[in-house]
Amino acid sequence: MTAAAPSPSAGTPDNGAPSVAVIGGGQLARMMAQAAVALGVPLRLLAEGPGVSAAQVVADTTVGDYTDLETLRTVAEGCSVVTFDHEHVPTAHLHALSEEGHACRPGPGALVHAQDKAVMRARLTELGVPCPRHAVVHDAEDVARFAESVGGFPVVLKTTRGGYDGKGVWVVGSAAESGDPLAVAAAKGVQILAEEKVDFRRELSALVARSPSGQVAAYPVVESVQQHGICWEVVAPAPDLDPELSVQAQQIAMTVAGELDVTGILAVELFETRDGRVLVNELAMRPHNTGHWSMDGAVTGQFENHLRAVLDLPLGSPQARAPWTVMVNILGGDHGELSRDLYAGYRHVLARDPQLKVHLYGKDVKPGRKVGHVTAYGDDLDEVRERALHAAAWFRGDLGDESE
Amino acid sequence: MTAAAPSPSAGTPDNGAPSVAVIGGGQLARMMAQAAVALGVPLRLLAEGPGVSAAQVVADTTVGDYTDLETLRTVAEGCSVVTFDHEHVPTAHLHALSEEGHACRPGPGALVHAQDKAVMRARLTELGVPCPRHAVVHDAEDVARFAESVGGFPVVLKTTRGGYDGKGVWVVGSAAESGDPLAVAAAKGVQILAEEKVDFRRELSALVARSPSGQVAAYPVVESVQQHGICWEVVAPAPDLDPELSVQAQQIAMTVAGELDVTGILAVELFETRDGRVLVNELAMRPHNTGHWSMDGAVTGQFENHLRAVLDLPLGSPQARAPWTVMVNILGGDHGELSRDLYAGYRHVLARDPQLKVHLYGKDVKPGRKVGHVTAYGDDLDEVRERALHAAAWFRGDLGDESE
Numbered sequence: 001m002t003a004a005a006p007s008p009s010a011g012t013p014d015n016g017a018p019s020v021a022v023i024g025g026g027q028l029a030r031m032m033a034q035a036a037v038a039l040g041v042p043l044r045l046l047a048e049g050p051g052v053s054a055a056q057v058v059a060d061t062t063v064g065d066y067t068d069l070e071t072l073r074t075v076a077e078g079c080s081v082v083t084f085d086h087e088h089v090p091t092a093h094l095h096a097l098s099e100e101g102h103a104c105r106p107g108p109g110a111l112v113h114a115q116d117k118a119v120m121r122a123r124l125t126e127l128g129v130p131c132p133r134h135a136v137v138h139d140a141e142d143v144a145r146f147a148e149s150v151g152g153f154p155v156v157l158k159t160t161r162g163g164y165d166g167k168g169v170w171v172v173g174s175a176a177e178s179g180d181p182l183a184v185a186a187a188k189g190v191q192i193l194a195e196e197k198v199d200f201r202r203e204l205s206a207l208v209a210r211s212p213s214g215q216v217a218a219y220p221v222v223e224s225v226q227q228h229g230i231c232w233e234v235v236a237p238a239p240d241l242d243p244e245l246s247v248q249a250q251q252i253a254m255t256v257a258g259e260l261d262v263t264g265i266l267a268v269e270l271f272e273t274r275d276g277r278v279l280v281n282e283l284a285m286r287p288h289n290t291g292h293w294s295m296d297g298a299v300t301g302q303f304e305n306h307l308r309a310v311l312d313l314p315l316g317s318p319q320a321r322a323p324w325t326v327m328v329n330i331l332g333g334d335h336g337e338l339s340r341d342l343y344a345g346y347r348h349v350l351a352r353d354p355q356l357k358v359h360l361y362g363k364d365v366k367p368g369r370k371v372g373h374v375t376a377y378g379d380d381l382d383e384v385r386e387r388a389l390h391a392a393a394w395f396r397g398d399l400g401d402e403s404e
Numbered sequence: 405m406t407a408a409a410p411s412p413s414a415g416t417p418d419n420g421a422p423s424v425a426v427i428g429g430g431q432l433a434r435m436m437a438q439a440a441v442a443l444g445v446p447l448r449l450l451a452e453g454p455g456v457s458a459a460q461v462v463a464d465t466t467v468g469d470y471t472d473l474e475t476l477r478t479v480a481e482g483c484s485v486v487t488f489d490h491e492h493v494p495t496a497h498l499h500a501l502s503e504e505g506h507a508c509r510p511g512p513g514a515l516v517h518a519q520d521k522a523v524m525r526a527r528l529t530e531l532g533v534p535c536p537r538h539a540v541v542h543d544a545e546d547v548a549r550f551a552e553s554v555g556g557f558p559v560v561l562k563t564t565r566g567g568y569d570g571k572g573v574w575v576v577g578s579a580a581e582s583g584d585p586l587a588v589a590a591a592k593g594v595q596i597l598a599e600e601k602v603d604f605r606r607e608l609s610a611l612v613a614r615s616p617s618g619q620v621a622a623y624p625v626v627e628s629v630q631q632h633g634i635c636w637e638v639v640a641p642a643p644d645l646d647p648e649l650s651v652q653a654q655q656i657a658m659t660v661a662g663e664l665d666v667t668g669i670l671a672v673e674l675f676e677t678r679d680g681r682v683l684v685n686e687l688a689m690r691p692h693n694t695g696h697w698s699m700d701g702a703v704t705g706q707f708e709n710h711l712r713a714v715l716d717l718p719l720g721s722p723q724a725r726a727p728w729t730v731m732v733n734i735l736g737g738d739h740g741e742l743s744r745d746l747y748a749g750y751r752h753v754l755a756r757d758p759q760l761k762v763h764l765y766g767k768d769v770k771p772g773r774k775v776g777h778v779t780a781y782g783d784d785l786d787e788v789r790e791r792a793l794h795a796a797a798w799f800r801g802d803l804g805d806e807s808e
Contacts, residue, residue, distance in 0.1 A: 016747035034441040037434060037461045040746065040764025040776065057441045059463050299759050314755035321725060341420035351718035355703050360444025372444065
């Protein structure tokens with residue numbers, strides 16, 4: 001690890017491989033690093049602090065602030081491509097880097113649609129992509145007017161920037177309840193987007209990798225099960241999905257990727273409505289939790305395809321290797337010392353299921369925090385789900401001796 | 405990278421995971437590191453030099469000399485387990501580390517059988533494991549006497565220690581030809597082992613992972629095709645192998661692993677004779693080239709199972725995920741500049757075959773050097789072989805534009 005200069009252990013070998021700068025040291029960067037090992041592509045990491053998830057496994061790590069342009073420049077220098085673990089790098093800095101000749105992938109023109117929900121809704125509507133009805137609101141009267149236009153309360157209010165994993169999202173039952181969200185937005189200097197509360201059957205995710213040359217690889221559409229606003233379980237492919245809706249979801253993802261000039265992974269989170277439509281909920285322009293199943297369940301995992309895409313290499317097959325793959329997040333439990341010792345969970349989990357794949361992120365365990373995920377695959381969905389859910393529950397400490 | 409102290413980027417997270425010290429910075433350590441990322445197990449590497457294959461991808465790397473006991477102690481300190489990228493750590497040092505309480509896996513009592521061919525042959529013979537006929541020889545007369553006992557020349561001479569990838573092995577047609585090998589051995593202070601030249605149909609490899617608790621996972625027996633003494637192509641499972649011979653090969657590997665108390669991966673390289681027997685050729689006590697197919701072709705790759713084994717965690721399923729998997733090594737070509745740019749090979753190789761898996765080791769390309777491997781899998785062996793062989797040949801530069 002170094003303050004600024006690249007580590008002497010991470011010299012580019014004499015085999016032509018370019019270096020990739022990754023901004024952000026979370027688990028997505030960690031899993032990119034794993035894919036980069038196989039590809040023989042050197043990574044340079046900008047991490048938020050020493051010892052964060054990806055910094056543990058990337059030799060060429062700089063600790064610094066991604067909101068500081070000079071730091072970004074230093075890390076980008078000498079790398080062929082700059083890509084991201086998260087969407088929080090200031091848009092202005094991305095423009096500056098791009099203008100100075102650094103290939104940011106995705107670029108700022110694309111990334112703003114994953115950073116600002118109002119910009120995203122406006123653009124998708126322009127493209128004819130089906131979305132929930134929406135409006136930017138400035139006060140309680142706007143909220144009341146919007147509610148009336150969509151058939152009444154409840155409606156959903158979201159900050160246009162900065163929300164994730166259920167943060168910055170409110171469901172309000174009256175105009176009066178919009179006070180808090182409006183105050184939060186005002187304090188943060190962002191706007192509030194109002195959206196109809198969609199009567200959805202379930203949530204889907206359509207993931208594609210797209211390269212600067214325009215090649216696209218579309219992963220099977222998956223079902224994503226949320227718990228308290230956090231992605232919890234993903235089933236690939238989405239069970240009993242109408243083939244037409246599946247194609248439509250993939251087409252939406254390809255359209256969005258192409259029209260917005262996304263490079264790398266684009267995840268389109270969708271609502272499947274009870275009346276048989278798909279509506280875009282959110283966009284993410286990076287490897288996504290709903291694509292983790294692909295590491296063990298697809299021919300080419302999303303992290304490998306993200307790197308291949310940002311490097312403009314031909315993309316790998318996104319097809320599934322088994323009829324069913326289920327990914328379940330390991331969330332930190334609230335059982336004190338026992339929950340913290342994830343490693344101890346291996347003794348039971350691995351012995352019970354020799355086919356299970358486990359990914360731990362090297363994070364300190366805190367209640368509700370994503371600290372890893374498990375993946376099971378096979379021919380029988382019920383059995384595959386049971387295996388993955390059991391393992392994740394065990395790691396969380398919900399099934400251990402202390403509950404007996 | 406540090407001279408002695410662990411890197412600040414590689415602190416053990418508060419989730420109970422122990423650290424593993426890996427001695428040696430080649431591609432085997434590199435691929436162990438990749439598996440360790442998923443398991444959430446911190447690695448500490450002792451590398452031969454800055455920028456070697458594994459040092460590029462392990463944050464907590466110490467550069468030093470593995471023949472220096474003090475360096476080994478420093479690296480082992482604070483790690484739960486010490487394991488190895490190669491078999492060249494002096495046996496005396498391993499005994500010293502073990503006596504000081506460091507868990508060396510495999511331990512020196514096992515590892516000596518992979519370090520010294522005379523010790524290995526004596527022990528396997530004692531265990532009733534089928535081997536080629538053999539004798540330690542001291543001079544040309546011994547060689548002549550041995551040749552007579554096995555039906556005449558040619559016979560094979562091997563240095564008892566220090567040989568690999570065809571180095572330290574000679575096929576001699578007369579006692580007179582044994583002068584060079586005997587001189588080499590004398591100069592190195594090692595002995596010469598004479599072995600009958602086995603009339604073999606092909607070479608097989610039986611790989612097992614074994615934990616200190618005694619759990620064993622046996623991989624399917626594979627066929628290994630050598631070229632100039634270097635493993636070149638591996639087909640999993642070995643085509644048309646008599647099921648009885650397959651079981652026998654797996655039993656030999658399990659017997660050897662158990663009796664020699666091997667921990668981690670044991671690879672038993674075997675001759676399949678034309679008269680339908682299997683004879684042990686070599687032992688390796690580490691992840692092995694004949695097991696690389698398992699990374700993409702088995703439920704649990706050999707590198708993950710090696711780590712699980714040395715940590716005494718329950719082992720993962722070694723079963724194949726596809727009917728056929730073929731691994732072909734990428735050897736450095738001799739086409740000058742073109743051969744050196746492995747990365748340029750991606751444009752063709754990945755576009756031609758979106759299902760191919762490529763592993764590049766971050767090594768400088770030199771003619772004949774192992775610099776990566778490719779893996780293809782599928783239902784049709786001929787097609788799978790063609791895909792893997794084509795890709796490796798392309799990377800080597802044998803099929804590019806310059807040959808037209």
